Amino acid sequence: MAGATRPERPLSPHVSIWRWHVTMATSILHRVTGVALYGGMILFCFWLMAVAAGPEAYEPFGAFLAGPIGQIGLYLIVAAFAYHLANGVRHLVFDTGNGLKPADAETTAWFAILFAVAAPIGLWALVTFGG
Amino acid sequence: MSKGKSTPLGRVRNHGAAAEGTGHFVGQRVSAIALLILATWFVLSAALTMDGPTYLAAIDFLVSPVNAVGVILLVMVALYHMRIGMGEVINDYIARPFTKVVLLLLNALVPLVIAAGALFAVLLVNFGA
Ligand code: HEM
Numbered sequence: 001m002a003g004a005t006r007p008e009r010p011l012s013p014h015v016s017i018w019r020w021h022v023t024m025a026t027s028i029l030h031r032v033t034g035v036a037l038y039g040g041m042i043l044f045c046f047w048l049m050a051v052a053a054g055p056e057a058y059e060p061f062g063a064f065l066a067g068p069i070g071q072i073g074l075y076l077i078v079a080a081f082a083y084h085l086a087n088g089v090r091h092l093v094f095d096t097g098n099g100l101k102p103a104d105a106e107t108t109a110w111f112a113i114l115f116a117v118a119a120p121i122g123l124w125a126l127v128t129f130g131g
Numbered sequence: 132m133s134k135g136k137s138t139p140l141g142r143v144r145n146h147g148a149a150a151e152g153t154g155h156f157v158g159q160r161v162s163a164i165a166l167l168i169l170a171t172w173f174v175l176s177a178a179l180t181m182d183g184p185t186y187l188a189a190i191d192f193l194v195s196p197v198n199a200v201g202v203i204l205l206v207m208v209a210l211y212h213m214r215i216g217m218g219e220v221i222n223d224y225i226a227r228p229f230t231k232v233v234l235l236l237l238n239a240l241v242p243l244v245i246a247a248g249a250l251f252a253v254l255l256v257n258f259g260a
C-alpha cells in the first residue's frame with residue numbers, strides 16, 4: 001500500500017532475534033517430567049495391584065524392579081519427581097506474582113535443575129550408606 | 132457486557148478452550164500442594180523403610196494404617212492432578228479433532244480405572260483373606 005517504502009511498524013515478537021535462557025529449559029522440562037510422572041504413577045498403581053495379587057504374581061515385578069533396568073528407572077522417576085516438584089514450587093510462587101523478574105526466574109531455574117540432580121543422588125546415598 | 136446479544140460462537144471466543152480454565156487452574160494448584168506433601172512423604176518413607184522391592188517389604192509397608200491411608204490419598208490426588216495436566220498437554224499438541232477426542236477420552240478413563248484398581252489393591256492387602 002505504501003508504495004516502495006516498507007511501513008515502520010514494530011514487528012513484535014521478534015521471532016528470529018533471541019538468545020537461549022535456562023527458563024526455556026525449565027519450561028519444557030516441567031512438561032516432560034509431568035508426562036514421565038504420569039507413566040510413573042500408572043506403574044506405581046500396577047505395583048500396588050501386583051502386591052495385592054500375591055507373592056507369585058509379584059515375583060516378576062519385584063525382580064524387574066530389583067534388576068538394572070528397574071533400578072535405573074526408579075532413579076529416573078525420582079529425578080523427574082524432584083525436578084517437577086522444585087519447578088512446581090516455582091510455578092506456585094510465579095502464580096502469586098513473585099519471582100518473575102528475568103534475573104530471579106533464572107536463578108530459581110538453576111536451583112530447580114540443581115535440586116533435580118542432587119536429590120536423587122542424596123536419596124540413593126542415604127539408602128545405600130545410611131544403614 | 133451484552134452477553135444476551137452474543138451468539139454461542141461469540142460467547143466461546145476469547146474464553147479459552149471450553150471456559151473450564153479457572154476450575155482446572157485452581158484444581159491443578161490445590162492438588163500440586165497436596166502432592167508436594169504426599170508424594171515426598173511416599174518417596175522418603177518407602178526408600179528409607181522398605182528393604183528393597185521385595186514382596187514382604189511391600190506388604191509390611193502397606194499394612195500400616197497410616198501408610199495405607201497415605202497411599203490411597205496419594206493415588207487419588209496424583210491421578211486427579213496428572214489427568215488435568217495431561218488434558219492440557221493434549222489440547223496444546225493434538226490438532227486433529229478425532230485424535231484429540233480419543234486421547235482426551237482415554238485420559239479421562241484410564242486414570243479412573245487405574246485408581247479403582249489401586250485402591251482396591253490397598254484394601255485387599257489390608258482386609259483380604
Ligand atoms: C525454547 C522456547 C520455548 C519453550 C521451551 C516453550 C515451552 C512451552 C511450554 C512447555 C508451554 C506450556 C506451558 C504451560 O502450560 O505453562 C508453552 C506454552 C506456550 N508458549 Fe511456549 N515455549 C517456547 C517458545 C515460545 C515462543 C517463541 C512463543 C511465541 C512466540 C511461545 C508461545 C507460547 C504460547 C502462546 C503458549 C500457551 C500458553 C497457554 O496456553 O497458557 N512459546 N511453551
Ligand code: HEM
Binds near residue numbers: 088159160216
Ligand atoms: C506424582 C506426581 C505428579 C504427576 C504425575 C504430575 C503430572 C503433571 C502433568 C502431566 C502436568 C502437565 C504439564 C504441562 O501442562 O506442561 C503437571 C503440571 C503441574 N504440576 Fe505436576 N505432577 C506431579 C507432582 C507435582 C508436584 C509435587 C507439584 C508441586 C510442587 C506439581 C506442580 C505442578 C504444577 C504447578 C503444574 C502446572 C504447570 C503449568 O501451569 O504449566 N506437580 N503435573
